[in-house]
Amino acid sequence: MVFKKTDVCELFGIEYPIVQAPMGPFITTKLCAAVSNAGGLGIISHTGTFLYLKERDPDFYKQVHDFAPKLVESTLAMEEDMGVNTLEELRKVSKLTDKPFGVNVRVAREQPDAPYLIDAIIEEREKDPKLTENLKVVVTSAGSPNLYTQRLKDAGLIVVHVVPSVYHAQKSEKAGVDAVVASGHEAGGHVAWDPVHTSVLTPAVRKIVKVPVLSAGGWCDGKGLVAALALGAGAIYMGTRFIATKESDFAPGYKEAVLGGTERDTIVTAGTFGPIRVLKNKYAATLQELLDSVTGSFQGKFENPKIEDAKTNISWADSYKRGKTENAPVLTGEVQGLIDNLPTVKELIDGIMKEAEEIITKKLPSFIA
Ligand SMILES: Cc1cc2nc3c(=O)[nH]c(=O)nc-3n(C[C@H](O)[C@H](O)[C@H](O)COP(=O)(O)O)c2cc1C
Numbered sequence: 001m002v003f004k005k006t007d008v009c010e011l012f013g014i015e016y017p018i019v020q021a022p023m024g025p026f027i028t029t030k031l032c033a034a035v036s037n038a039g040g041l042g043i044i045s046h047t048g049t050f051l052y053l054k055e056r057d058p059d060f061y062k063q064v065h066d067f068a069p070k071l072v073e074s075t076l077a078m079e080e081d082m083g084v085n086t087l088e089e090l091r092k093v094s095k096l097t098d099k100p101f102g103v104n105v106r107v108a109r110e111q112p113d114a115p116y117l118i119d120a121i122i123e124e125r126e127k128d129p130k131l132t133e134n135l136k137v138v139v140t141s142a143g144s145p146n147l148y149t150q151r152l153k154d155a156g157l158i159v160v161h162v163v164p165s166v167y168h169a170q171k172s173e174k175a176g177v178d179a180v181v182a183s184g185h186e187a188g189g190h191v192a193w194d195p196v197h198t199s200v201l202t203p204a205v206r207k208i209v210k211v212p213v214l215s216a217g218g219w220c221d222g223k224g225l226v227a228a229l230a231l232g233a234g235a236i237y238m239g240t241r242f243i244a245t246k247e248s249d250f251a252p253g254y255k256e257a258v259l260g261g262t263e264r265d266t267i268v269t270a271g272t273f274g275p276i277r278v279l280k281n282k283y284a285a286t287l288q289e290l291l292d293s294v295t296g297s298f299q300g301k302f303e304n305p306k307i308e309d310a311k312t313n314i315s316w317a318d319s320y321k322r323g324k325t326e327n328a329p330v331l332t333g334e335v336q337g338l339i340d341n342l343p344t345v346k347e348l349i350d351g352i353m354k355e356a357e358e359i360i361t362k363k364l365p366s367f368i369a
Pocket of ligand 1: 021022023024025026045046104106140141142162183186187188189190216217218219237238239240241330331332333334335
């Protein structure tokens with residue numbers, strides 16, 4: 001193997017520069033353990049939204065519920081249906097691997113459980129010596145890096161923040177994060193308002209910050225790893241590719257939808273907060289029709305009550321748990337167009353490293369006269 005450890009590998013204490021991106025609200029427990037066991041870094045997803053708020057601050061929960069009852073009730077029903085419990089997932093992963101792993105907390109304003117979940121994660125980690133040793137990383141996303149970075153670092157955690165722009169990368173570095181994920185617009189799931197793509201964002205972020213950079217959005221193979229390293233990243237951060245693996249916790253129908261989709265079969269539409277990239281299906285078409293039919297600014301349309309209804313009248317568990325992908329949100333990236341097999345996580349990671357090594361040692365030198 002020609003690869004030396006990158007700055008990201010050194011930071012996390014992992015063998016290969018491959019990180020499994022969190023994919024909340026879906027559970028990624030088995031996937032996380034499999035990725036860490038195969039030499040990458042697995043990340044547990046932030047699966048709840050109101051769970052920890054309800055448990056830890058019933059008065060505030062009531063206020064939030066009174067403000068948006070439909071959203072709160074439909075989200076809690078989904079959490080119950082999927083059986084989510086991020087702390088339970090920490091305990092499970094800790095049993096399944098002796099290698100480092102991480103957990104995601106979405107810190108958006110619309111994520112009222114975030115501060116409670118962060119406290120709960122820190123408490124849980126401090127209770128269990130194995131968790132203290134192996135739960136090394138917290139990835140914060142979808143909000144400001146100023147909110148929790150210091151609290152997490154004081155607790156001994158490595159903090160990584162997900163950024164969609166150079167501006168946010170600088171802000172994150174100033175807040176004291178240990179690394180940033182440059183997340184391009186082709187990514188599955190939550191994407192930024194401004195469509196800046198991975199090939200521009202990664203080198204732009206690399207140029208401006210000193211901390212290690214992970215590159216997200218559109219990666220799935222050894223070619224991508226070599227490209228990301230050339231663009232200045234120290235690791236690739238992949239979501240969609242990892243859905244279609246044997247160990248991934250997603251229902252077979254969800255995996256099939258990813259395998260069957262081309263690079264043109266996704267669309268950016270209204271998420272719970274901000275835009276998300278999903279599969280083009282009946283659910284996405286209905287939402288798009290509504291978005292087209294209501295007036296207002298792009299952001300204002302997302303907050304329209306009709307759109308709110310369409311987003312809350314469906315079940316996220318349908319796609320994730322039952323594999324019913326026709327009329328439910330199927331979060332997936334453009335890279336699905338490149339994915340055509342269902343390997344084990346180890347086969348995938350070993351294959352990416354082998355392909356990258358061949359490109360670096362054989363193909364690229366052949367371009368030099
Ligand atoms: C199903 C799915 C759910 C996601 N949920 C989250 C999430 O809860 N938090 C987050 O920070 N990013 C989330 N993302 C984004 C990923 O963490 C990652 O940035 C993205 O998948 C990378 O692009 P790729 O899908 O092209 O690999 C999600 C992505 C997918 C595909």
